[in-house]
Amino acid sequence: MARTRLTPEREHELYTAVLDLLGEVGYEALTMDAVAARTRSSKATLYRQWGSKAELVVRALRNDKPVHLAEIDTGTLRGDFLAVLGRSDDCRMEKNSALLRGLSHAVHDNPDLFQALRELLIEPEMTGLQLLLERAVERGEVRPDNPALSYVPHMMIGAFAARELIDERPVDRAFLLDYAESVVFPALGV
Amino acid sequence: MARTRLTPEREHELYTAVLDLLGEVGYEALTMDAVAARTRSSKATLYRQWGSKAELVVRALRNDKPVHLAEIDTGTLRGDFLAVLGRSDDCRMEKNSALLRGLSHAVHDNPDLFQALRELLIEPEMTGLQLLLERAVERGEVRPDNPALSYVPHMMIGAFAARELIDERPVDRAFLLDYAESVVFPALGV
Known part of the structure; x- marks a missing residue:
């Protein structure tokens, strides 16, 4: 399966949703399911792109700097x-x-x-x-x-x-x- | 009931036991029951003397400075x-x-x-x-x-x-x- 690259706009949208969720529920309660639902993406895509919740959250923070x-x-x-x-x-x-x-x-x-x-x-x-x-x-x-x-x-x-x-x-x-x-x-x- | 004052030695002994327990189990898991058992004192004495777990722990830290x-x-x-x-x-x-x-x-x-x-x-x-x-x-x-x-x-x-x-x-x-x-x-x- 070819790995689809996200557009920068879509990536930014995902990161923003992750930071919103992080502010709302905190790190422990933040699930990849919730991120997938909020951003209308599949959990498989999230894991393929970021590997782990920790990396997704930290890259979202880095994107926001x-x-x-x-x-x-x-x-x-x-x-x-x-x-x-x-x-x-x-x-x-x-x-x-x-x-x-x-x-x-x-x-x-x-x-x-x-x-x-x-x-x-x-x-x-x-x-x-x-x-x-x-x-x-x-x-x-x-x-x-x-x-x-x-x-x-x-x-x-x-x-x-x-x-x-x-x-x-x-x-x-x-x-x-x-x-x-x-x-x-x-x-x-x- | 007259309030019994602890001797400085006994107070120091209690504080030392509290810090030992704190290092072993952490604040959340530290109970007044455990302090009472470890120091062979009653929970009533601990509460009468310190009022709360928070105050007991902080006074123990202060005593150790x-x-x-x-x-x-x-x-x-x-x-x-x-x-x-x-x-x-x-x-x-x-x-x-x-x-x-x-x-x-x-x-x-x-x-x-x-x-x-x-x-x-x-x-x-x-x-x-x-x-x-x-x-x-x-x-x-x-x-x-x-x-x-x-x-x-x-x-x-x-x-x-x-x-x-x-x-x-x-x-x-x-x-x-x-x-x-x-x-x-x-x-x-x-």
């Missing part, structure tokens, strides 16, 4: 950071962090979800961030031996994790910008 | 930080972060646990950190208008949250010290 770090190259580190924020919007950011928060609990009981998140979301973004920082070093914006270079992910993850725990407010662009200006750029000596 | 930030005052910010690390040890740190990681999932389904964690652990430590930073400002170590002052919790939570997610290694003293020297002190201008 407004920007991938590796694509950003404005010529300055501050410009790159602003470009990332410029392509996001607060409403989507809040919705996505609610979804990721839910998934971070589901990961506990679903090692395949953790692996899919690592391979398809976390590692590509870490590589993108690495390239972006390497260019800042090459331009002379950041000293090559600045020890904060390896801790940029830690600083950023702290912004997201602590925002709700301590401040009890969702992450938004104004907060991330202030955090970058107050913490990330000073630590990098920019 | 080697140091409370509010008690630290060495005369310099770096000295205070080293004093916190000096009273911890890597083995206990690893055990406690495993327990807290488990609780962070349980919090999802147990709002009373979240509230107990906030009131008995997070808020007192935030207040302690605030005092420690205020003294650093009064001594002239940190400028009063340094914008990173309000983000120290975010930086520290990032160190813990990202260490496992990105580095896939437990937090230890050497890592926290390097993180403080690379990120926290530079951002604070120390």
